[in-house]
Amino acid sequence: MQLGDYGIALLPFSLKLSEESRMEYLADYNDGYVYILEVKDIDLPVCKIGMTTRTPYQRCDEINNSSTGDFIWSVAHYIAVDDCKKLESLVHSKLAPLRQKGREFFNTNADDAYTALLSIFEKQTQIKKINIEEIVPQKNQLIRKYKSRKRKNTFKRIDxxxxxxxxxxxxxxxxxxxxxxxxxxxxxxxxxxxxxxxxxxxxxxxxxxxxxxxxxxxxxxxxxxxxxxxxxxxxxxxxxxxxxxxxxxxxxxxxxxxxxxxxxxxxxxxxxxxxxxxxxxxxxxxxxxxxxxxxxxxxxxxxxxxxxxxxxxxxxxxxxxxxxxxxxxxxxxxxxxxxxxxxxxxxxxxxxxxxxxxxxxxxxxxxxxxxxx
CATH class of the missing domain: 3.30.930 (BirA Bifunctional Protein; domain 2)
Structure with a gap:
């Protein structure tokens, strides 16, 4: 099974499911990471906290190759869990006072954010840590290959x-x-x-x-x-x-x-x-x-x-x-x-x-x- 960045399975158009069955089907795939990115090469008190069902490094590369990224980011920390969407939502809620309006950016450094992330995780009982290997899609689960176009890196690397x-x-x-x-x-x-x-x-x-x-x-x-x-x-x-x-x-x-x-x-x-x-x-x-x-x-x-x-x-x-x-x-x-x-x-x-x-x-x-x- 190949998953999108928000835990959404990529279904072939020929596979017809009822809406109820489709939602139940998608709900089973929440394994993933909550990651923390820091600004590369600059010591700034800002970080990005998000989730992905791929690897944090793949997600970071995607952001850095996007024309909408504010900075050149690097992966600082991450945690693999069985419900990355729920944990991300919990972390965003708890750190709301530090959050920049309408964005996944937080006005704190990556290390402090990771300390907060671990504290938030340890105070709840529903979400569990998992091994990284469990997140990698198995070949026999693959329904279809998703072709992605390579995007040119539009960043102007700053001096x-x-x-x-x-x-x-x-x-x-x-x-x-x-x-x-x-x-x-x-x-x-x-x-x-x-x-x-x-x-x-x-x-x-x-x-x-x-x-x-x-x-x-x-x-x-x-x-x-x-x-x-x-x-x-x-x-x-x-x-x-x-x-x-x-x-x-x-x-x-x-x-x-x-x-x-x-x-x-x-x-x-x-x-x-x-x-x-x-x-x-x-x-x-x-x-x-x-x-x-x-x-x-x-x-x-x-x-x-x-x-x-x-x-x-x-x-x-x-x-x-x-x-x-x-x-x-x-x-x-x-x-x-x-x-x-x-x-x-x-x-x-x-x-x-x-x-x-x-x-x-x-x-x-x-x-x-x-x-x-």
Whole structure:
């Protein structure tokens, strides 16, 4: 019997069973593995926990050859049991507070996840460990051969310099780090994981550009800090003072953008830039800053004292297959101040200097977003 990745037997089309018989037939094949994958070559506090009725190594290869994988993964741990679906569900349920929304990714390292997996397994009695040999399909059970097409590996293997950079980012800021984006896509990066003002590092592999930035999203967090920042700057702007104390304000850029929300996703919109464009701090004068802040405030709900999203008419960059391209959507403002980072020379020294360069900006946004509005 050959089994699919979720314990579903591959039946020939000529085999006709009643629905009840088919479900009973499939229910007998739950032998498999619960596996834990870790990010290859990078020490990140994130792992993937899943199940398979093949081997964890086959499943890992499949994920790494998929265009939807976020990282290059390697097998860290696994356990063979007689009901891998039930154990996976149990583990996912118990570790729900660590789970990234809608995904099988968990914000913990693979070793700690394995310790938790063993503890969860030992506290239940229904699921049993089995020998690996029992999972391998027997030849006399084989109903039909399943032909799978080989998929080209679409990953762009990231340089050792990028690996070092991500590790240094977390180390120098003394944070665990929260990865975002996809390593096999044109961009990826890491934030410090804070709720509110964040440090973040973004890499564009297409343009080979790297940005270190300070970020404040239009999220509720602790009482809408983006609202507090905007109102504080409108009342008593500090941007000119901050800019005057920076060594190279022409190389630090500020972008107030408009996020449009479609449930939890943020589709690209044409009216993204508030103020019309991205500015260097050197060219952001008082008049432009005031106008940009007022436009940003308009992206928040005035009726709730600017503690919530507003609704505006926006234009989607990509024409949808169904629905209107111009539509009314919930929006919120998003502040990012960033500076380009070079990998030439000593990477650690470059990152240390860039963090020091942006530290006054971070402190300014942190203080203003925490003030009473």
């Amino acid at each position: 050792s310099e990028y690996i070092e950079l991500l590790q240094l980012f977390a180390s120098l800021l003394n944070v665990k780090g929260r990865p975002f984006g996809q390593l096999n896509k044109p961009s990826f990066g890491m934030s410090d994981g804070s709720e509110g003002v964040q440090w973040n590092l973004s890499v564009s592999t297409d343009t080979e550009s790297i940005r270190l930035g300070v970020n404040l999203e239009g999220m509720k967090y602790s009482d809408w800090p983006i609202s507090k920042f905007i109102l504080s700057e409108l009342d008593n702007p500090k941007i000119a003072e901050i800019t005057s104390n920076l060594k190279n304000p022409g190389n630090i850029f500020i972008c107030f953008s408009r996020d449009a929300w479609q449930v939890t996703s943020r589709p690209a919109i044409i009216e993204r830039h508030l103020g019309g464009k991205e500015f260097s701090l050197a060219e952001m004068d008082a008049h432009q800053w005031s106008n940009t802040l007022k436009e940003a405030l308009g992206c928040l709900n005035k009726e709730s004292n600017y503690h919530g999203r507003a609704k505006q008419t926006v234009t989607l960059e990509n024409r949808p297959r169904s629905g209107e391209q111009v539509r009314v959507m919930e929006v919120s403002p998003h502040l990012t101040i960033w500076s380009p980072l070079s990998l030439s020379g000593n990477i650690r020294e470059n990152l240390e200097n860039k963090i020091a360069e942006l530290k006054p900006v971070y402190d300014w946004i942190k203080e203003a977003s925490a003030s009473e509005s």
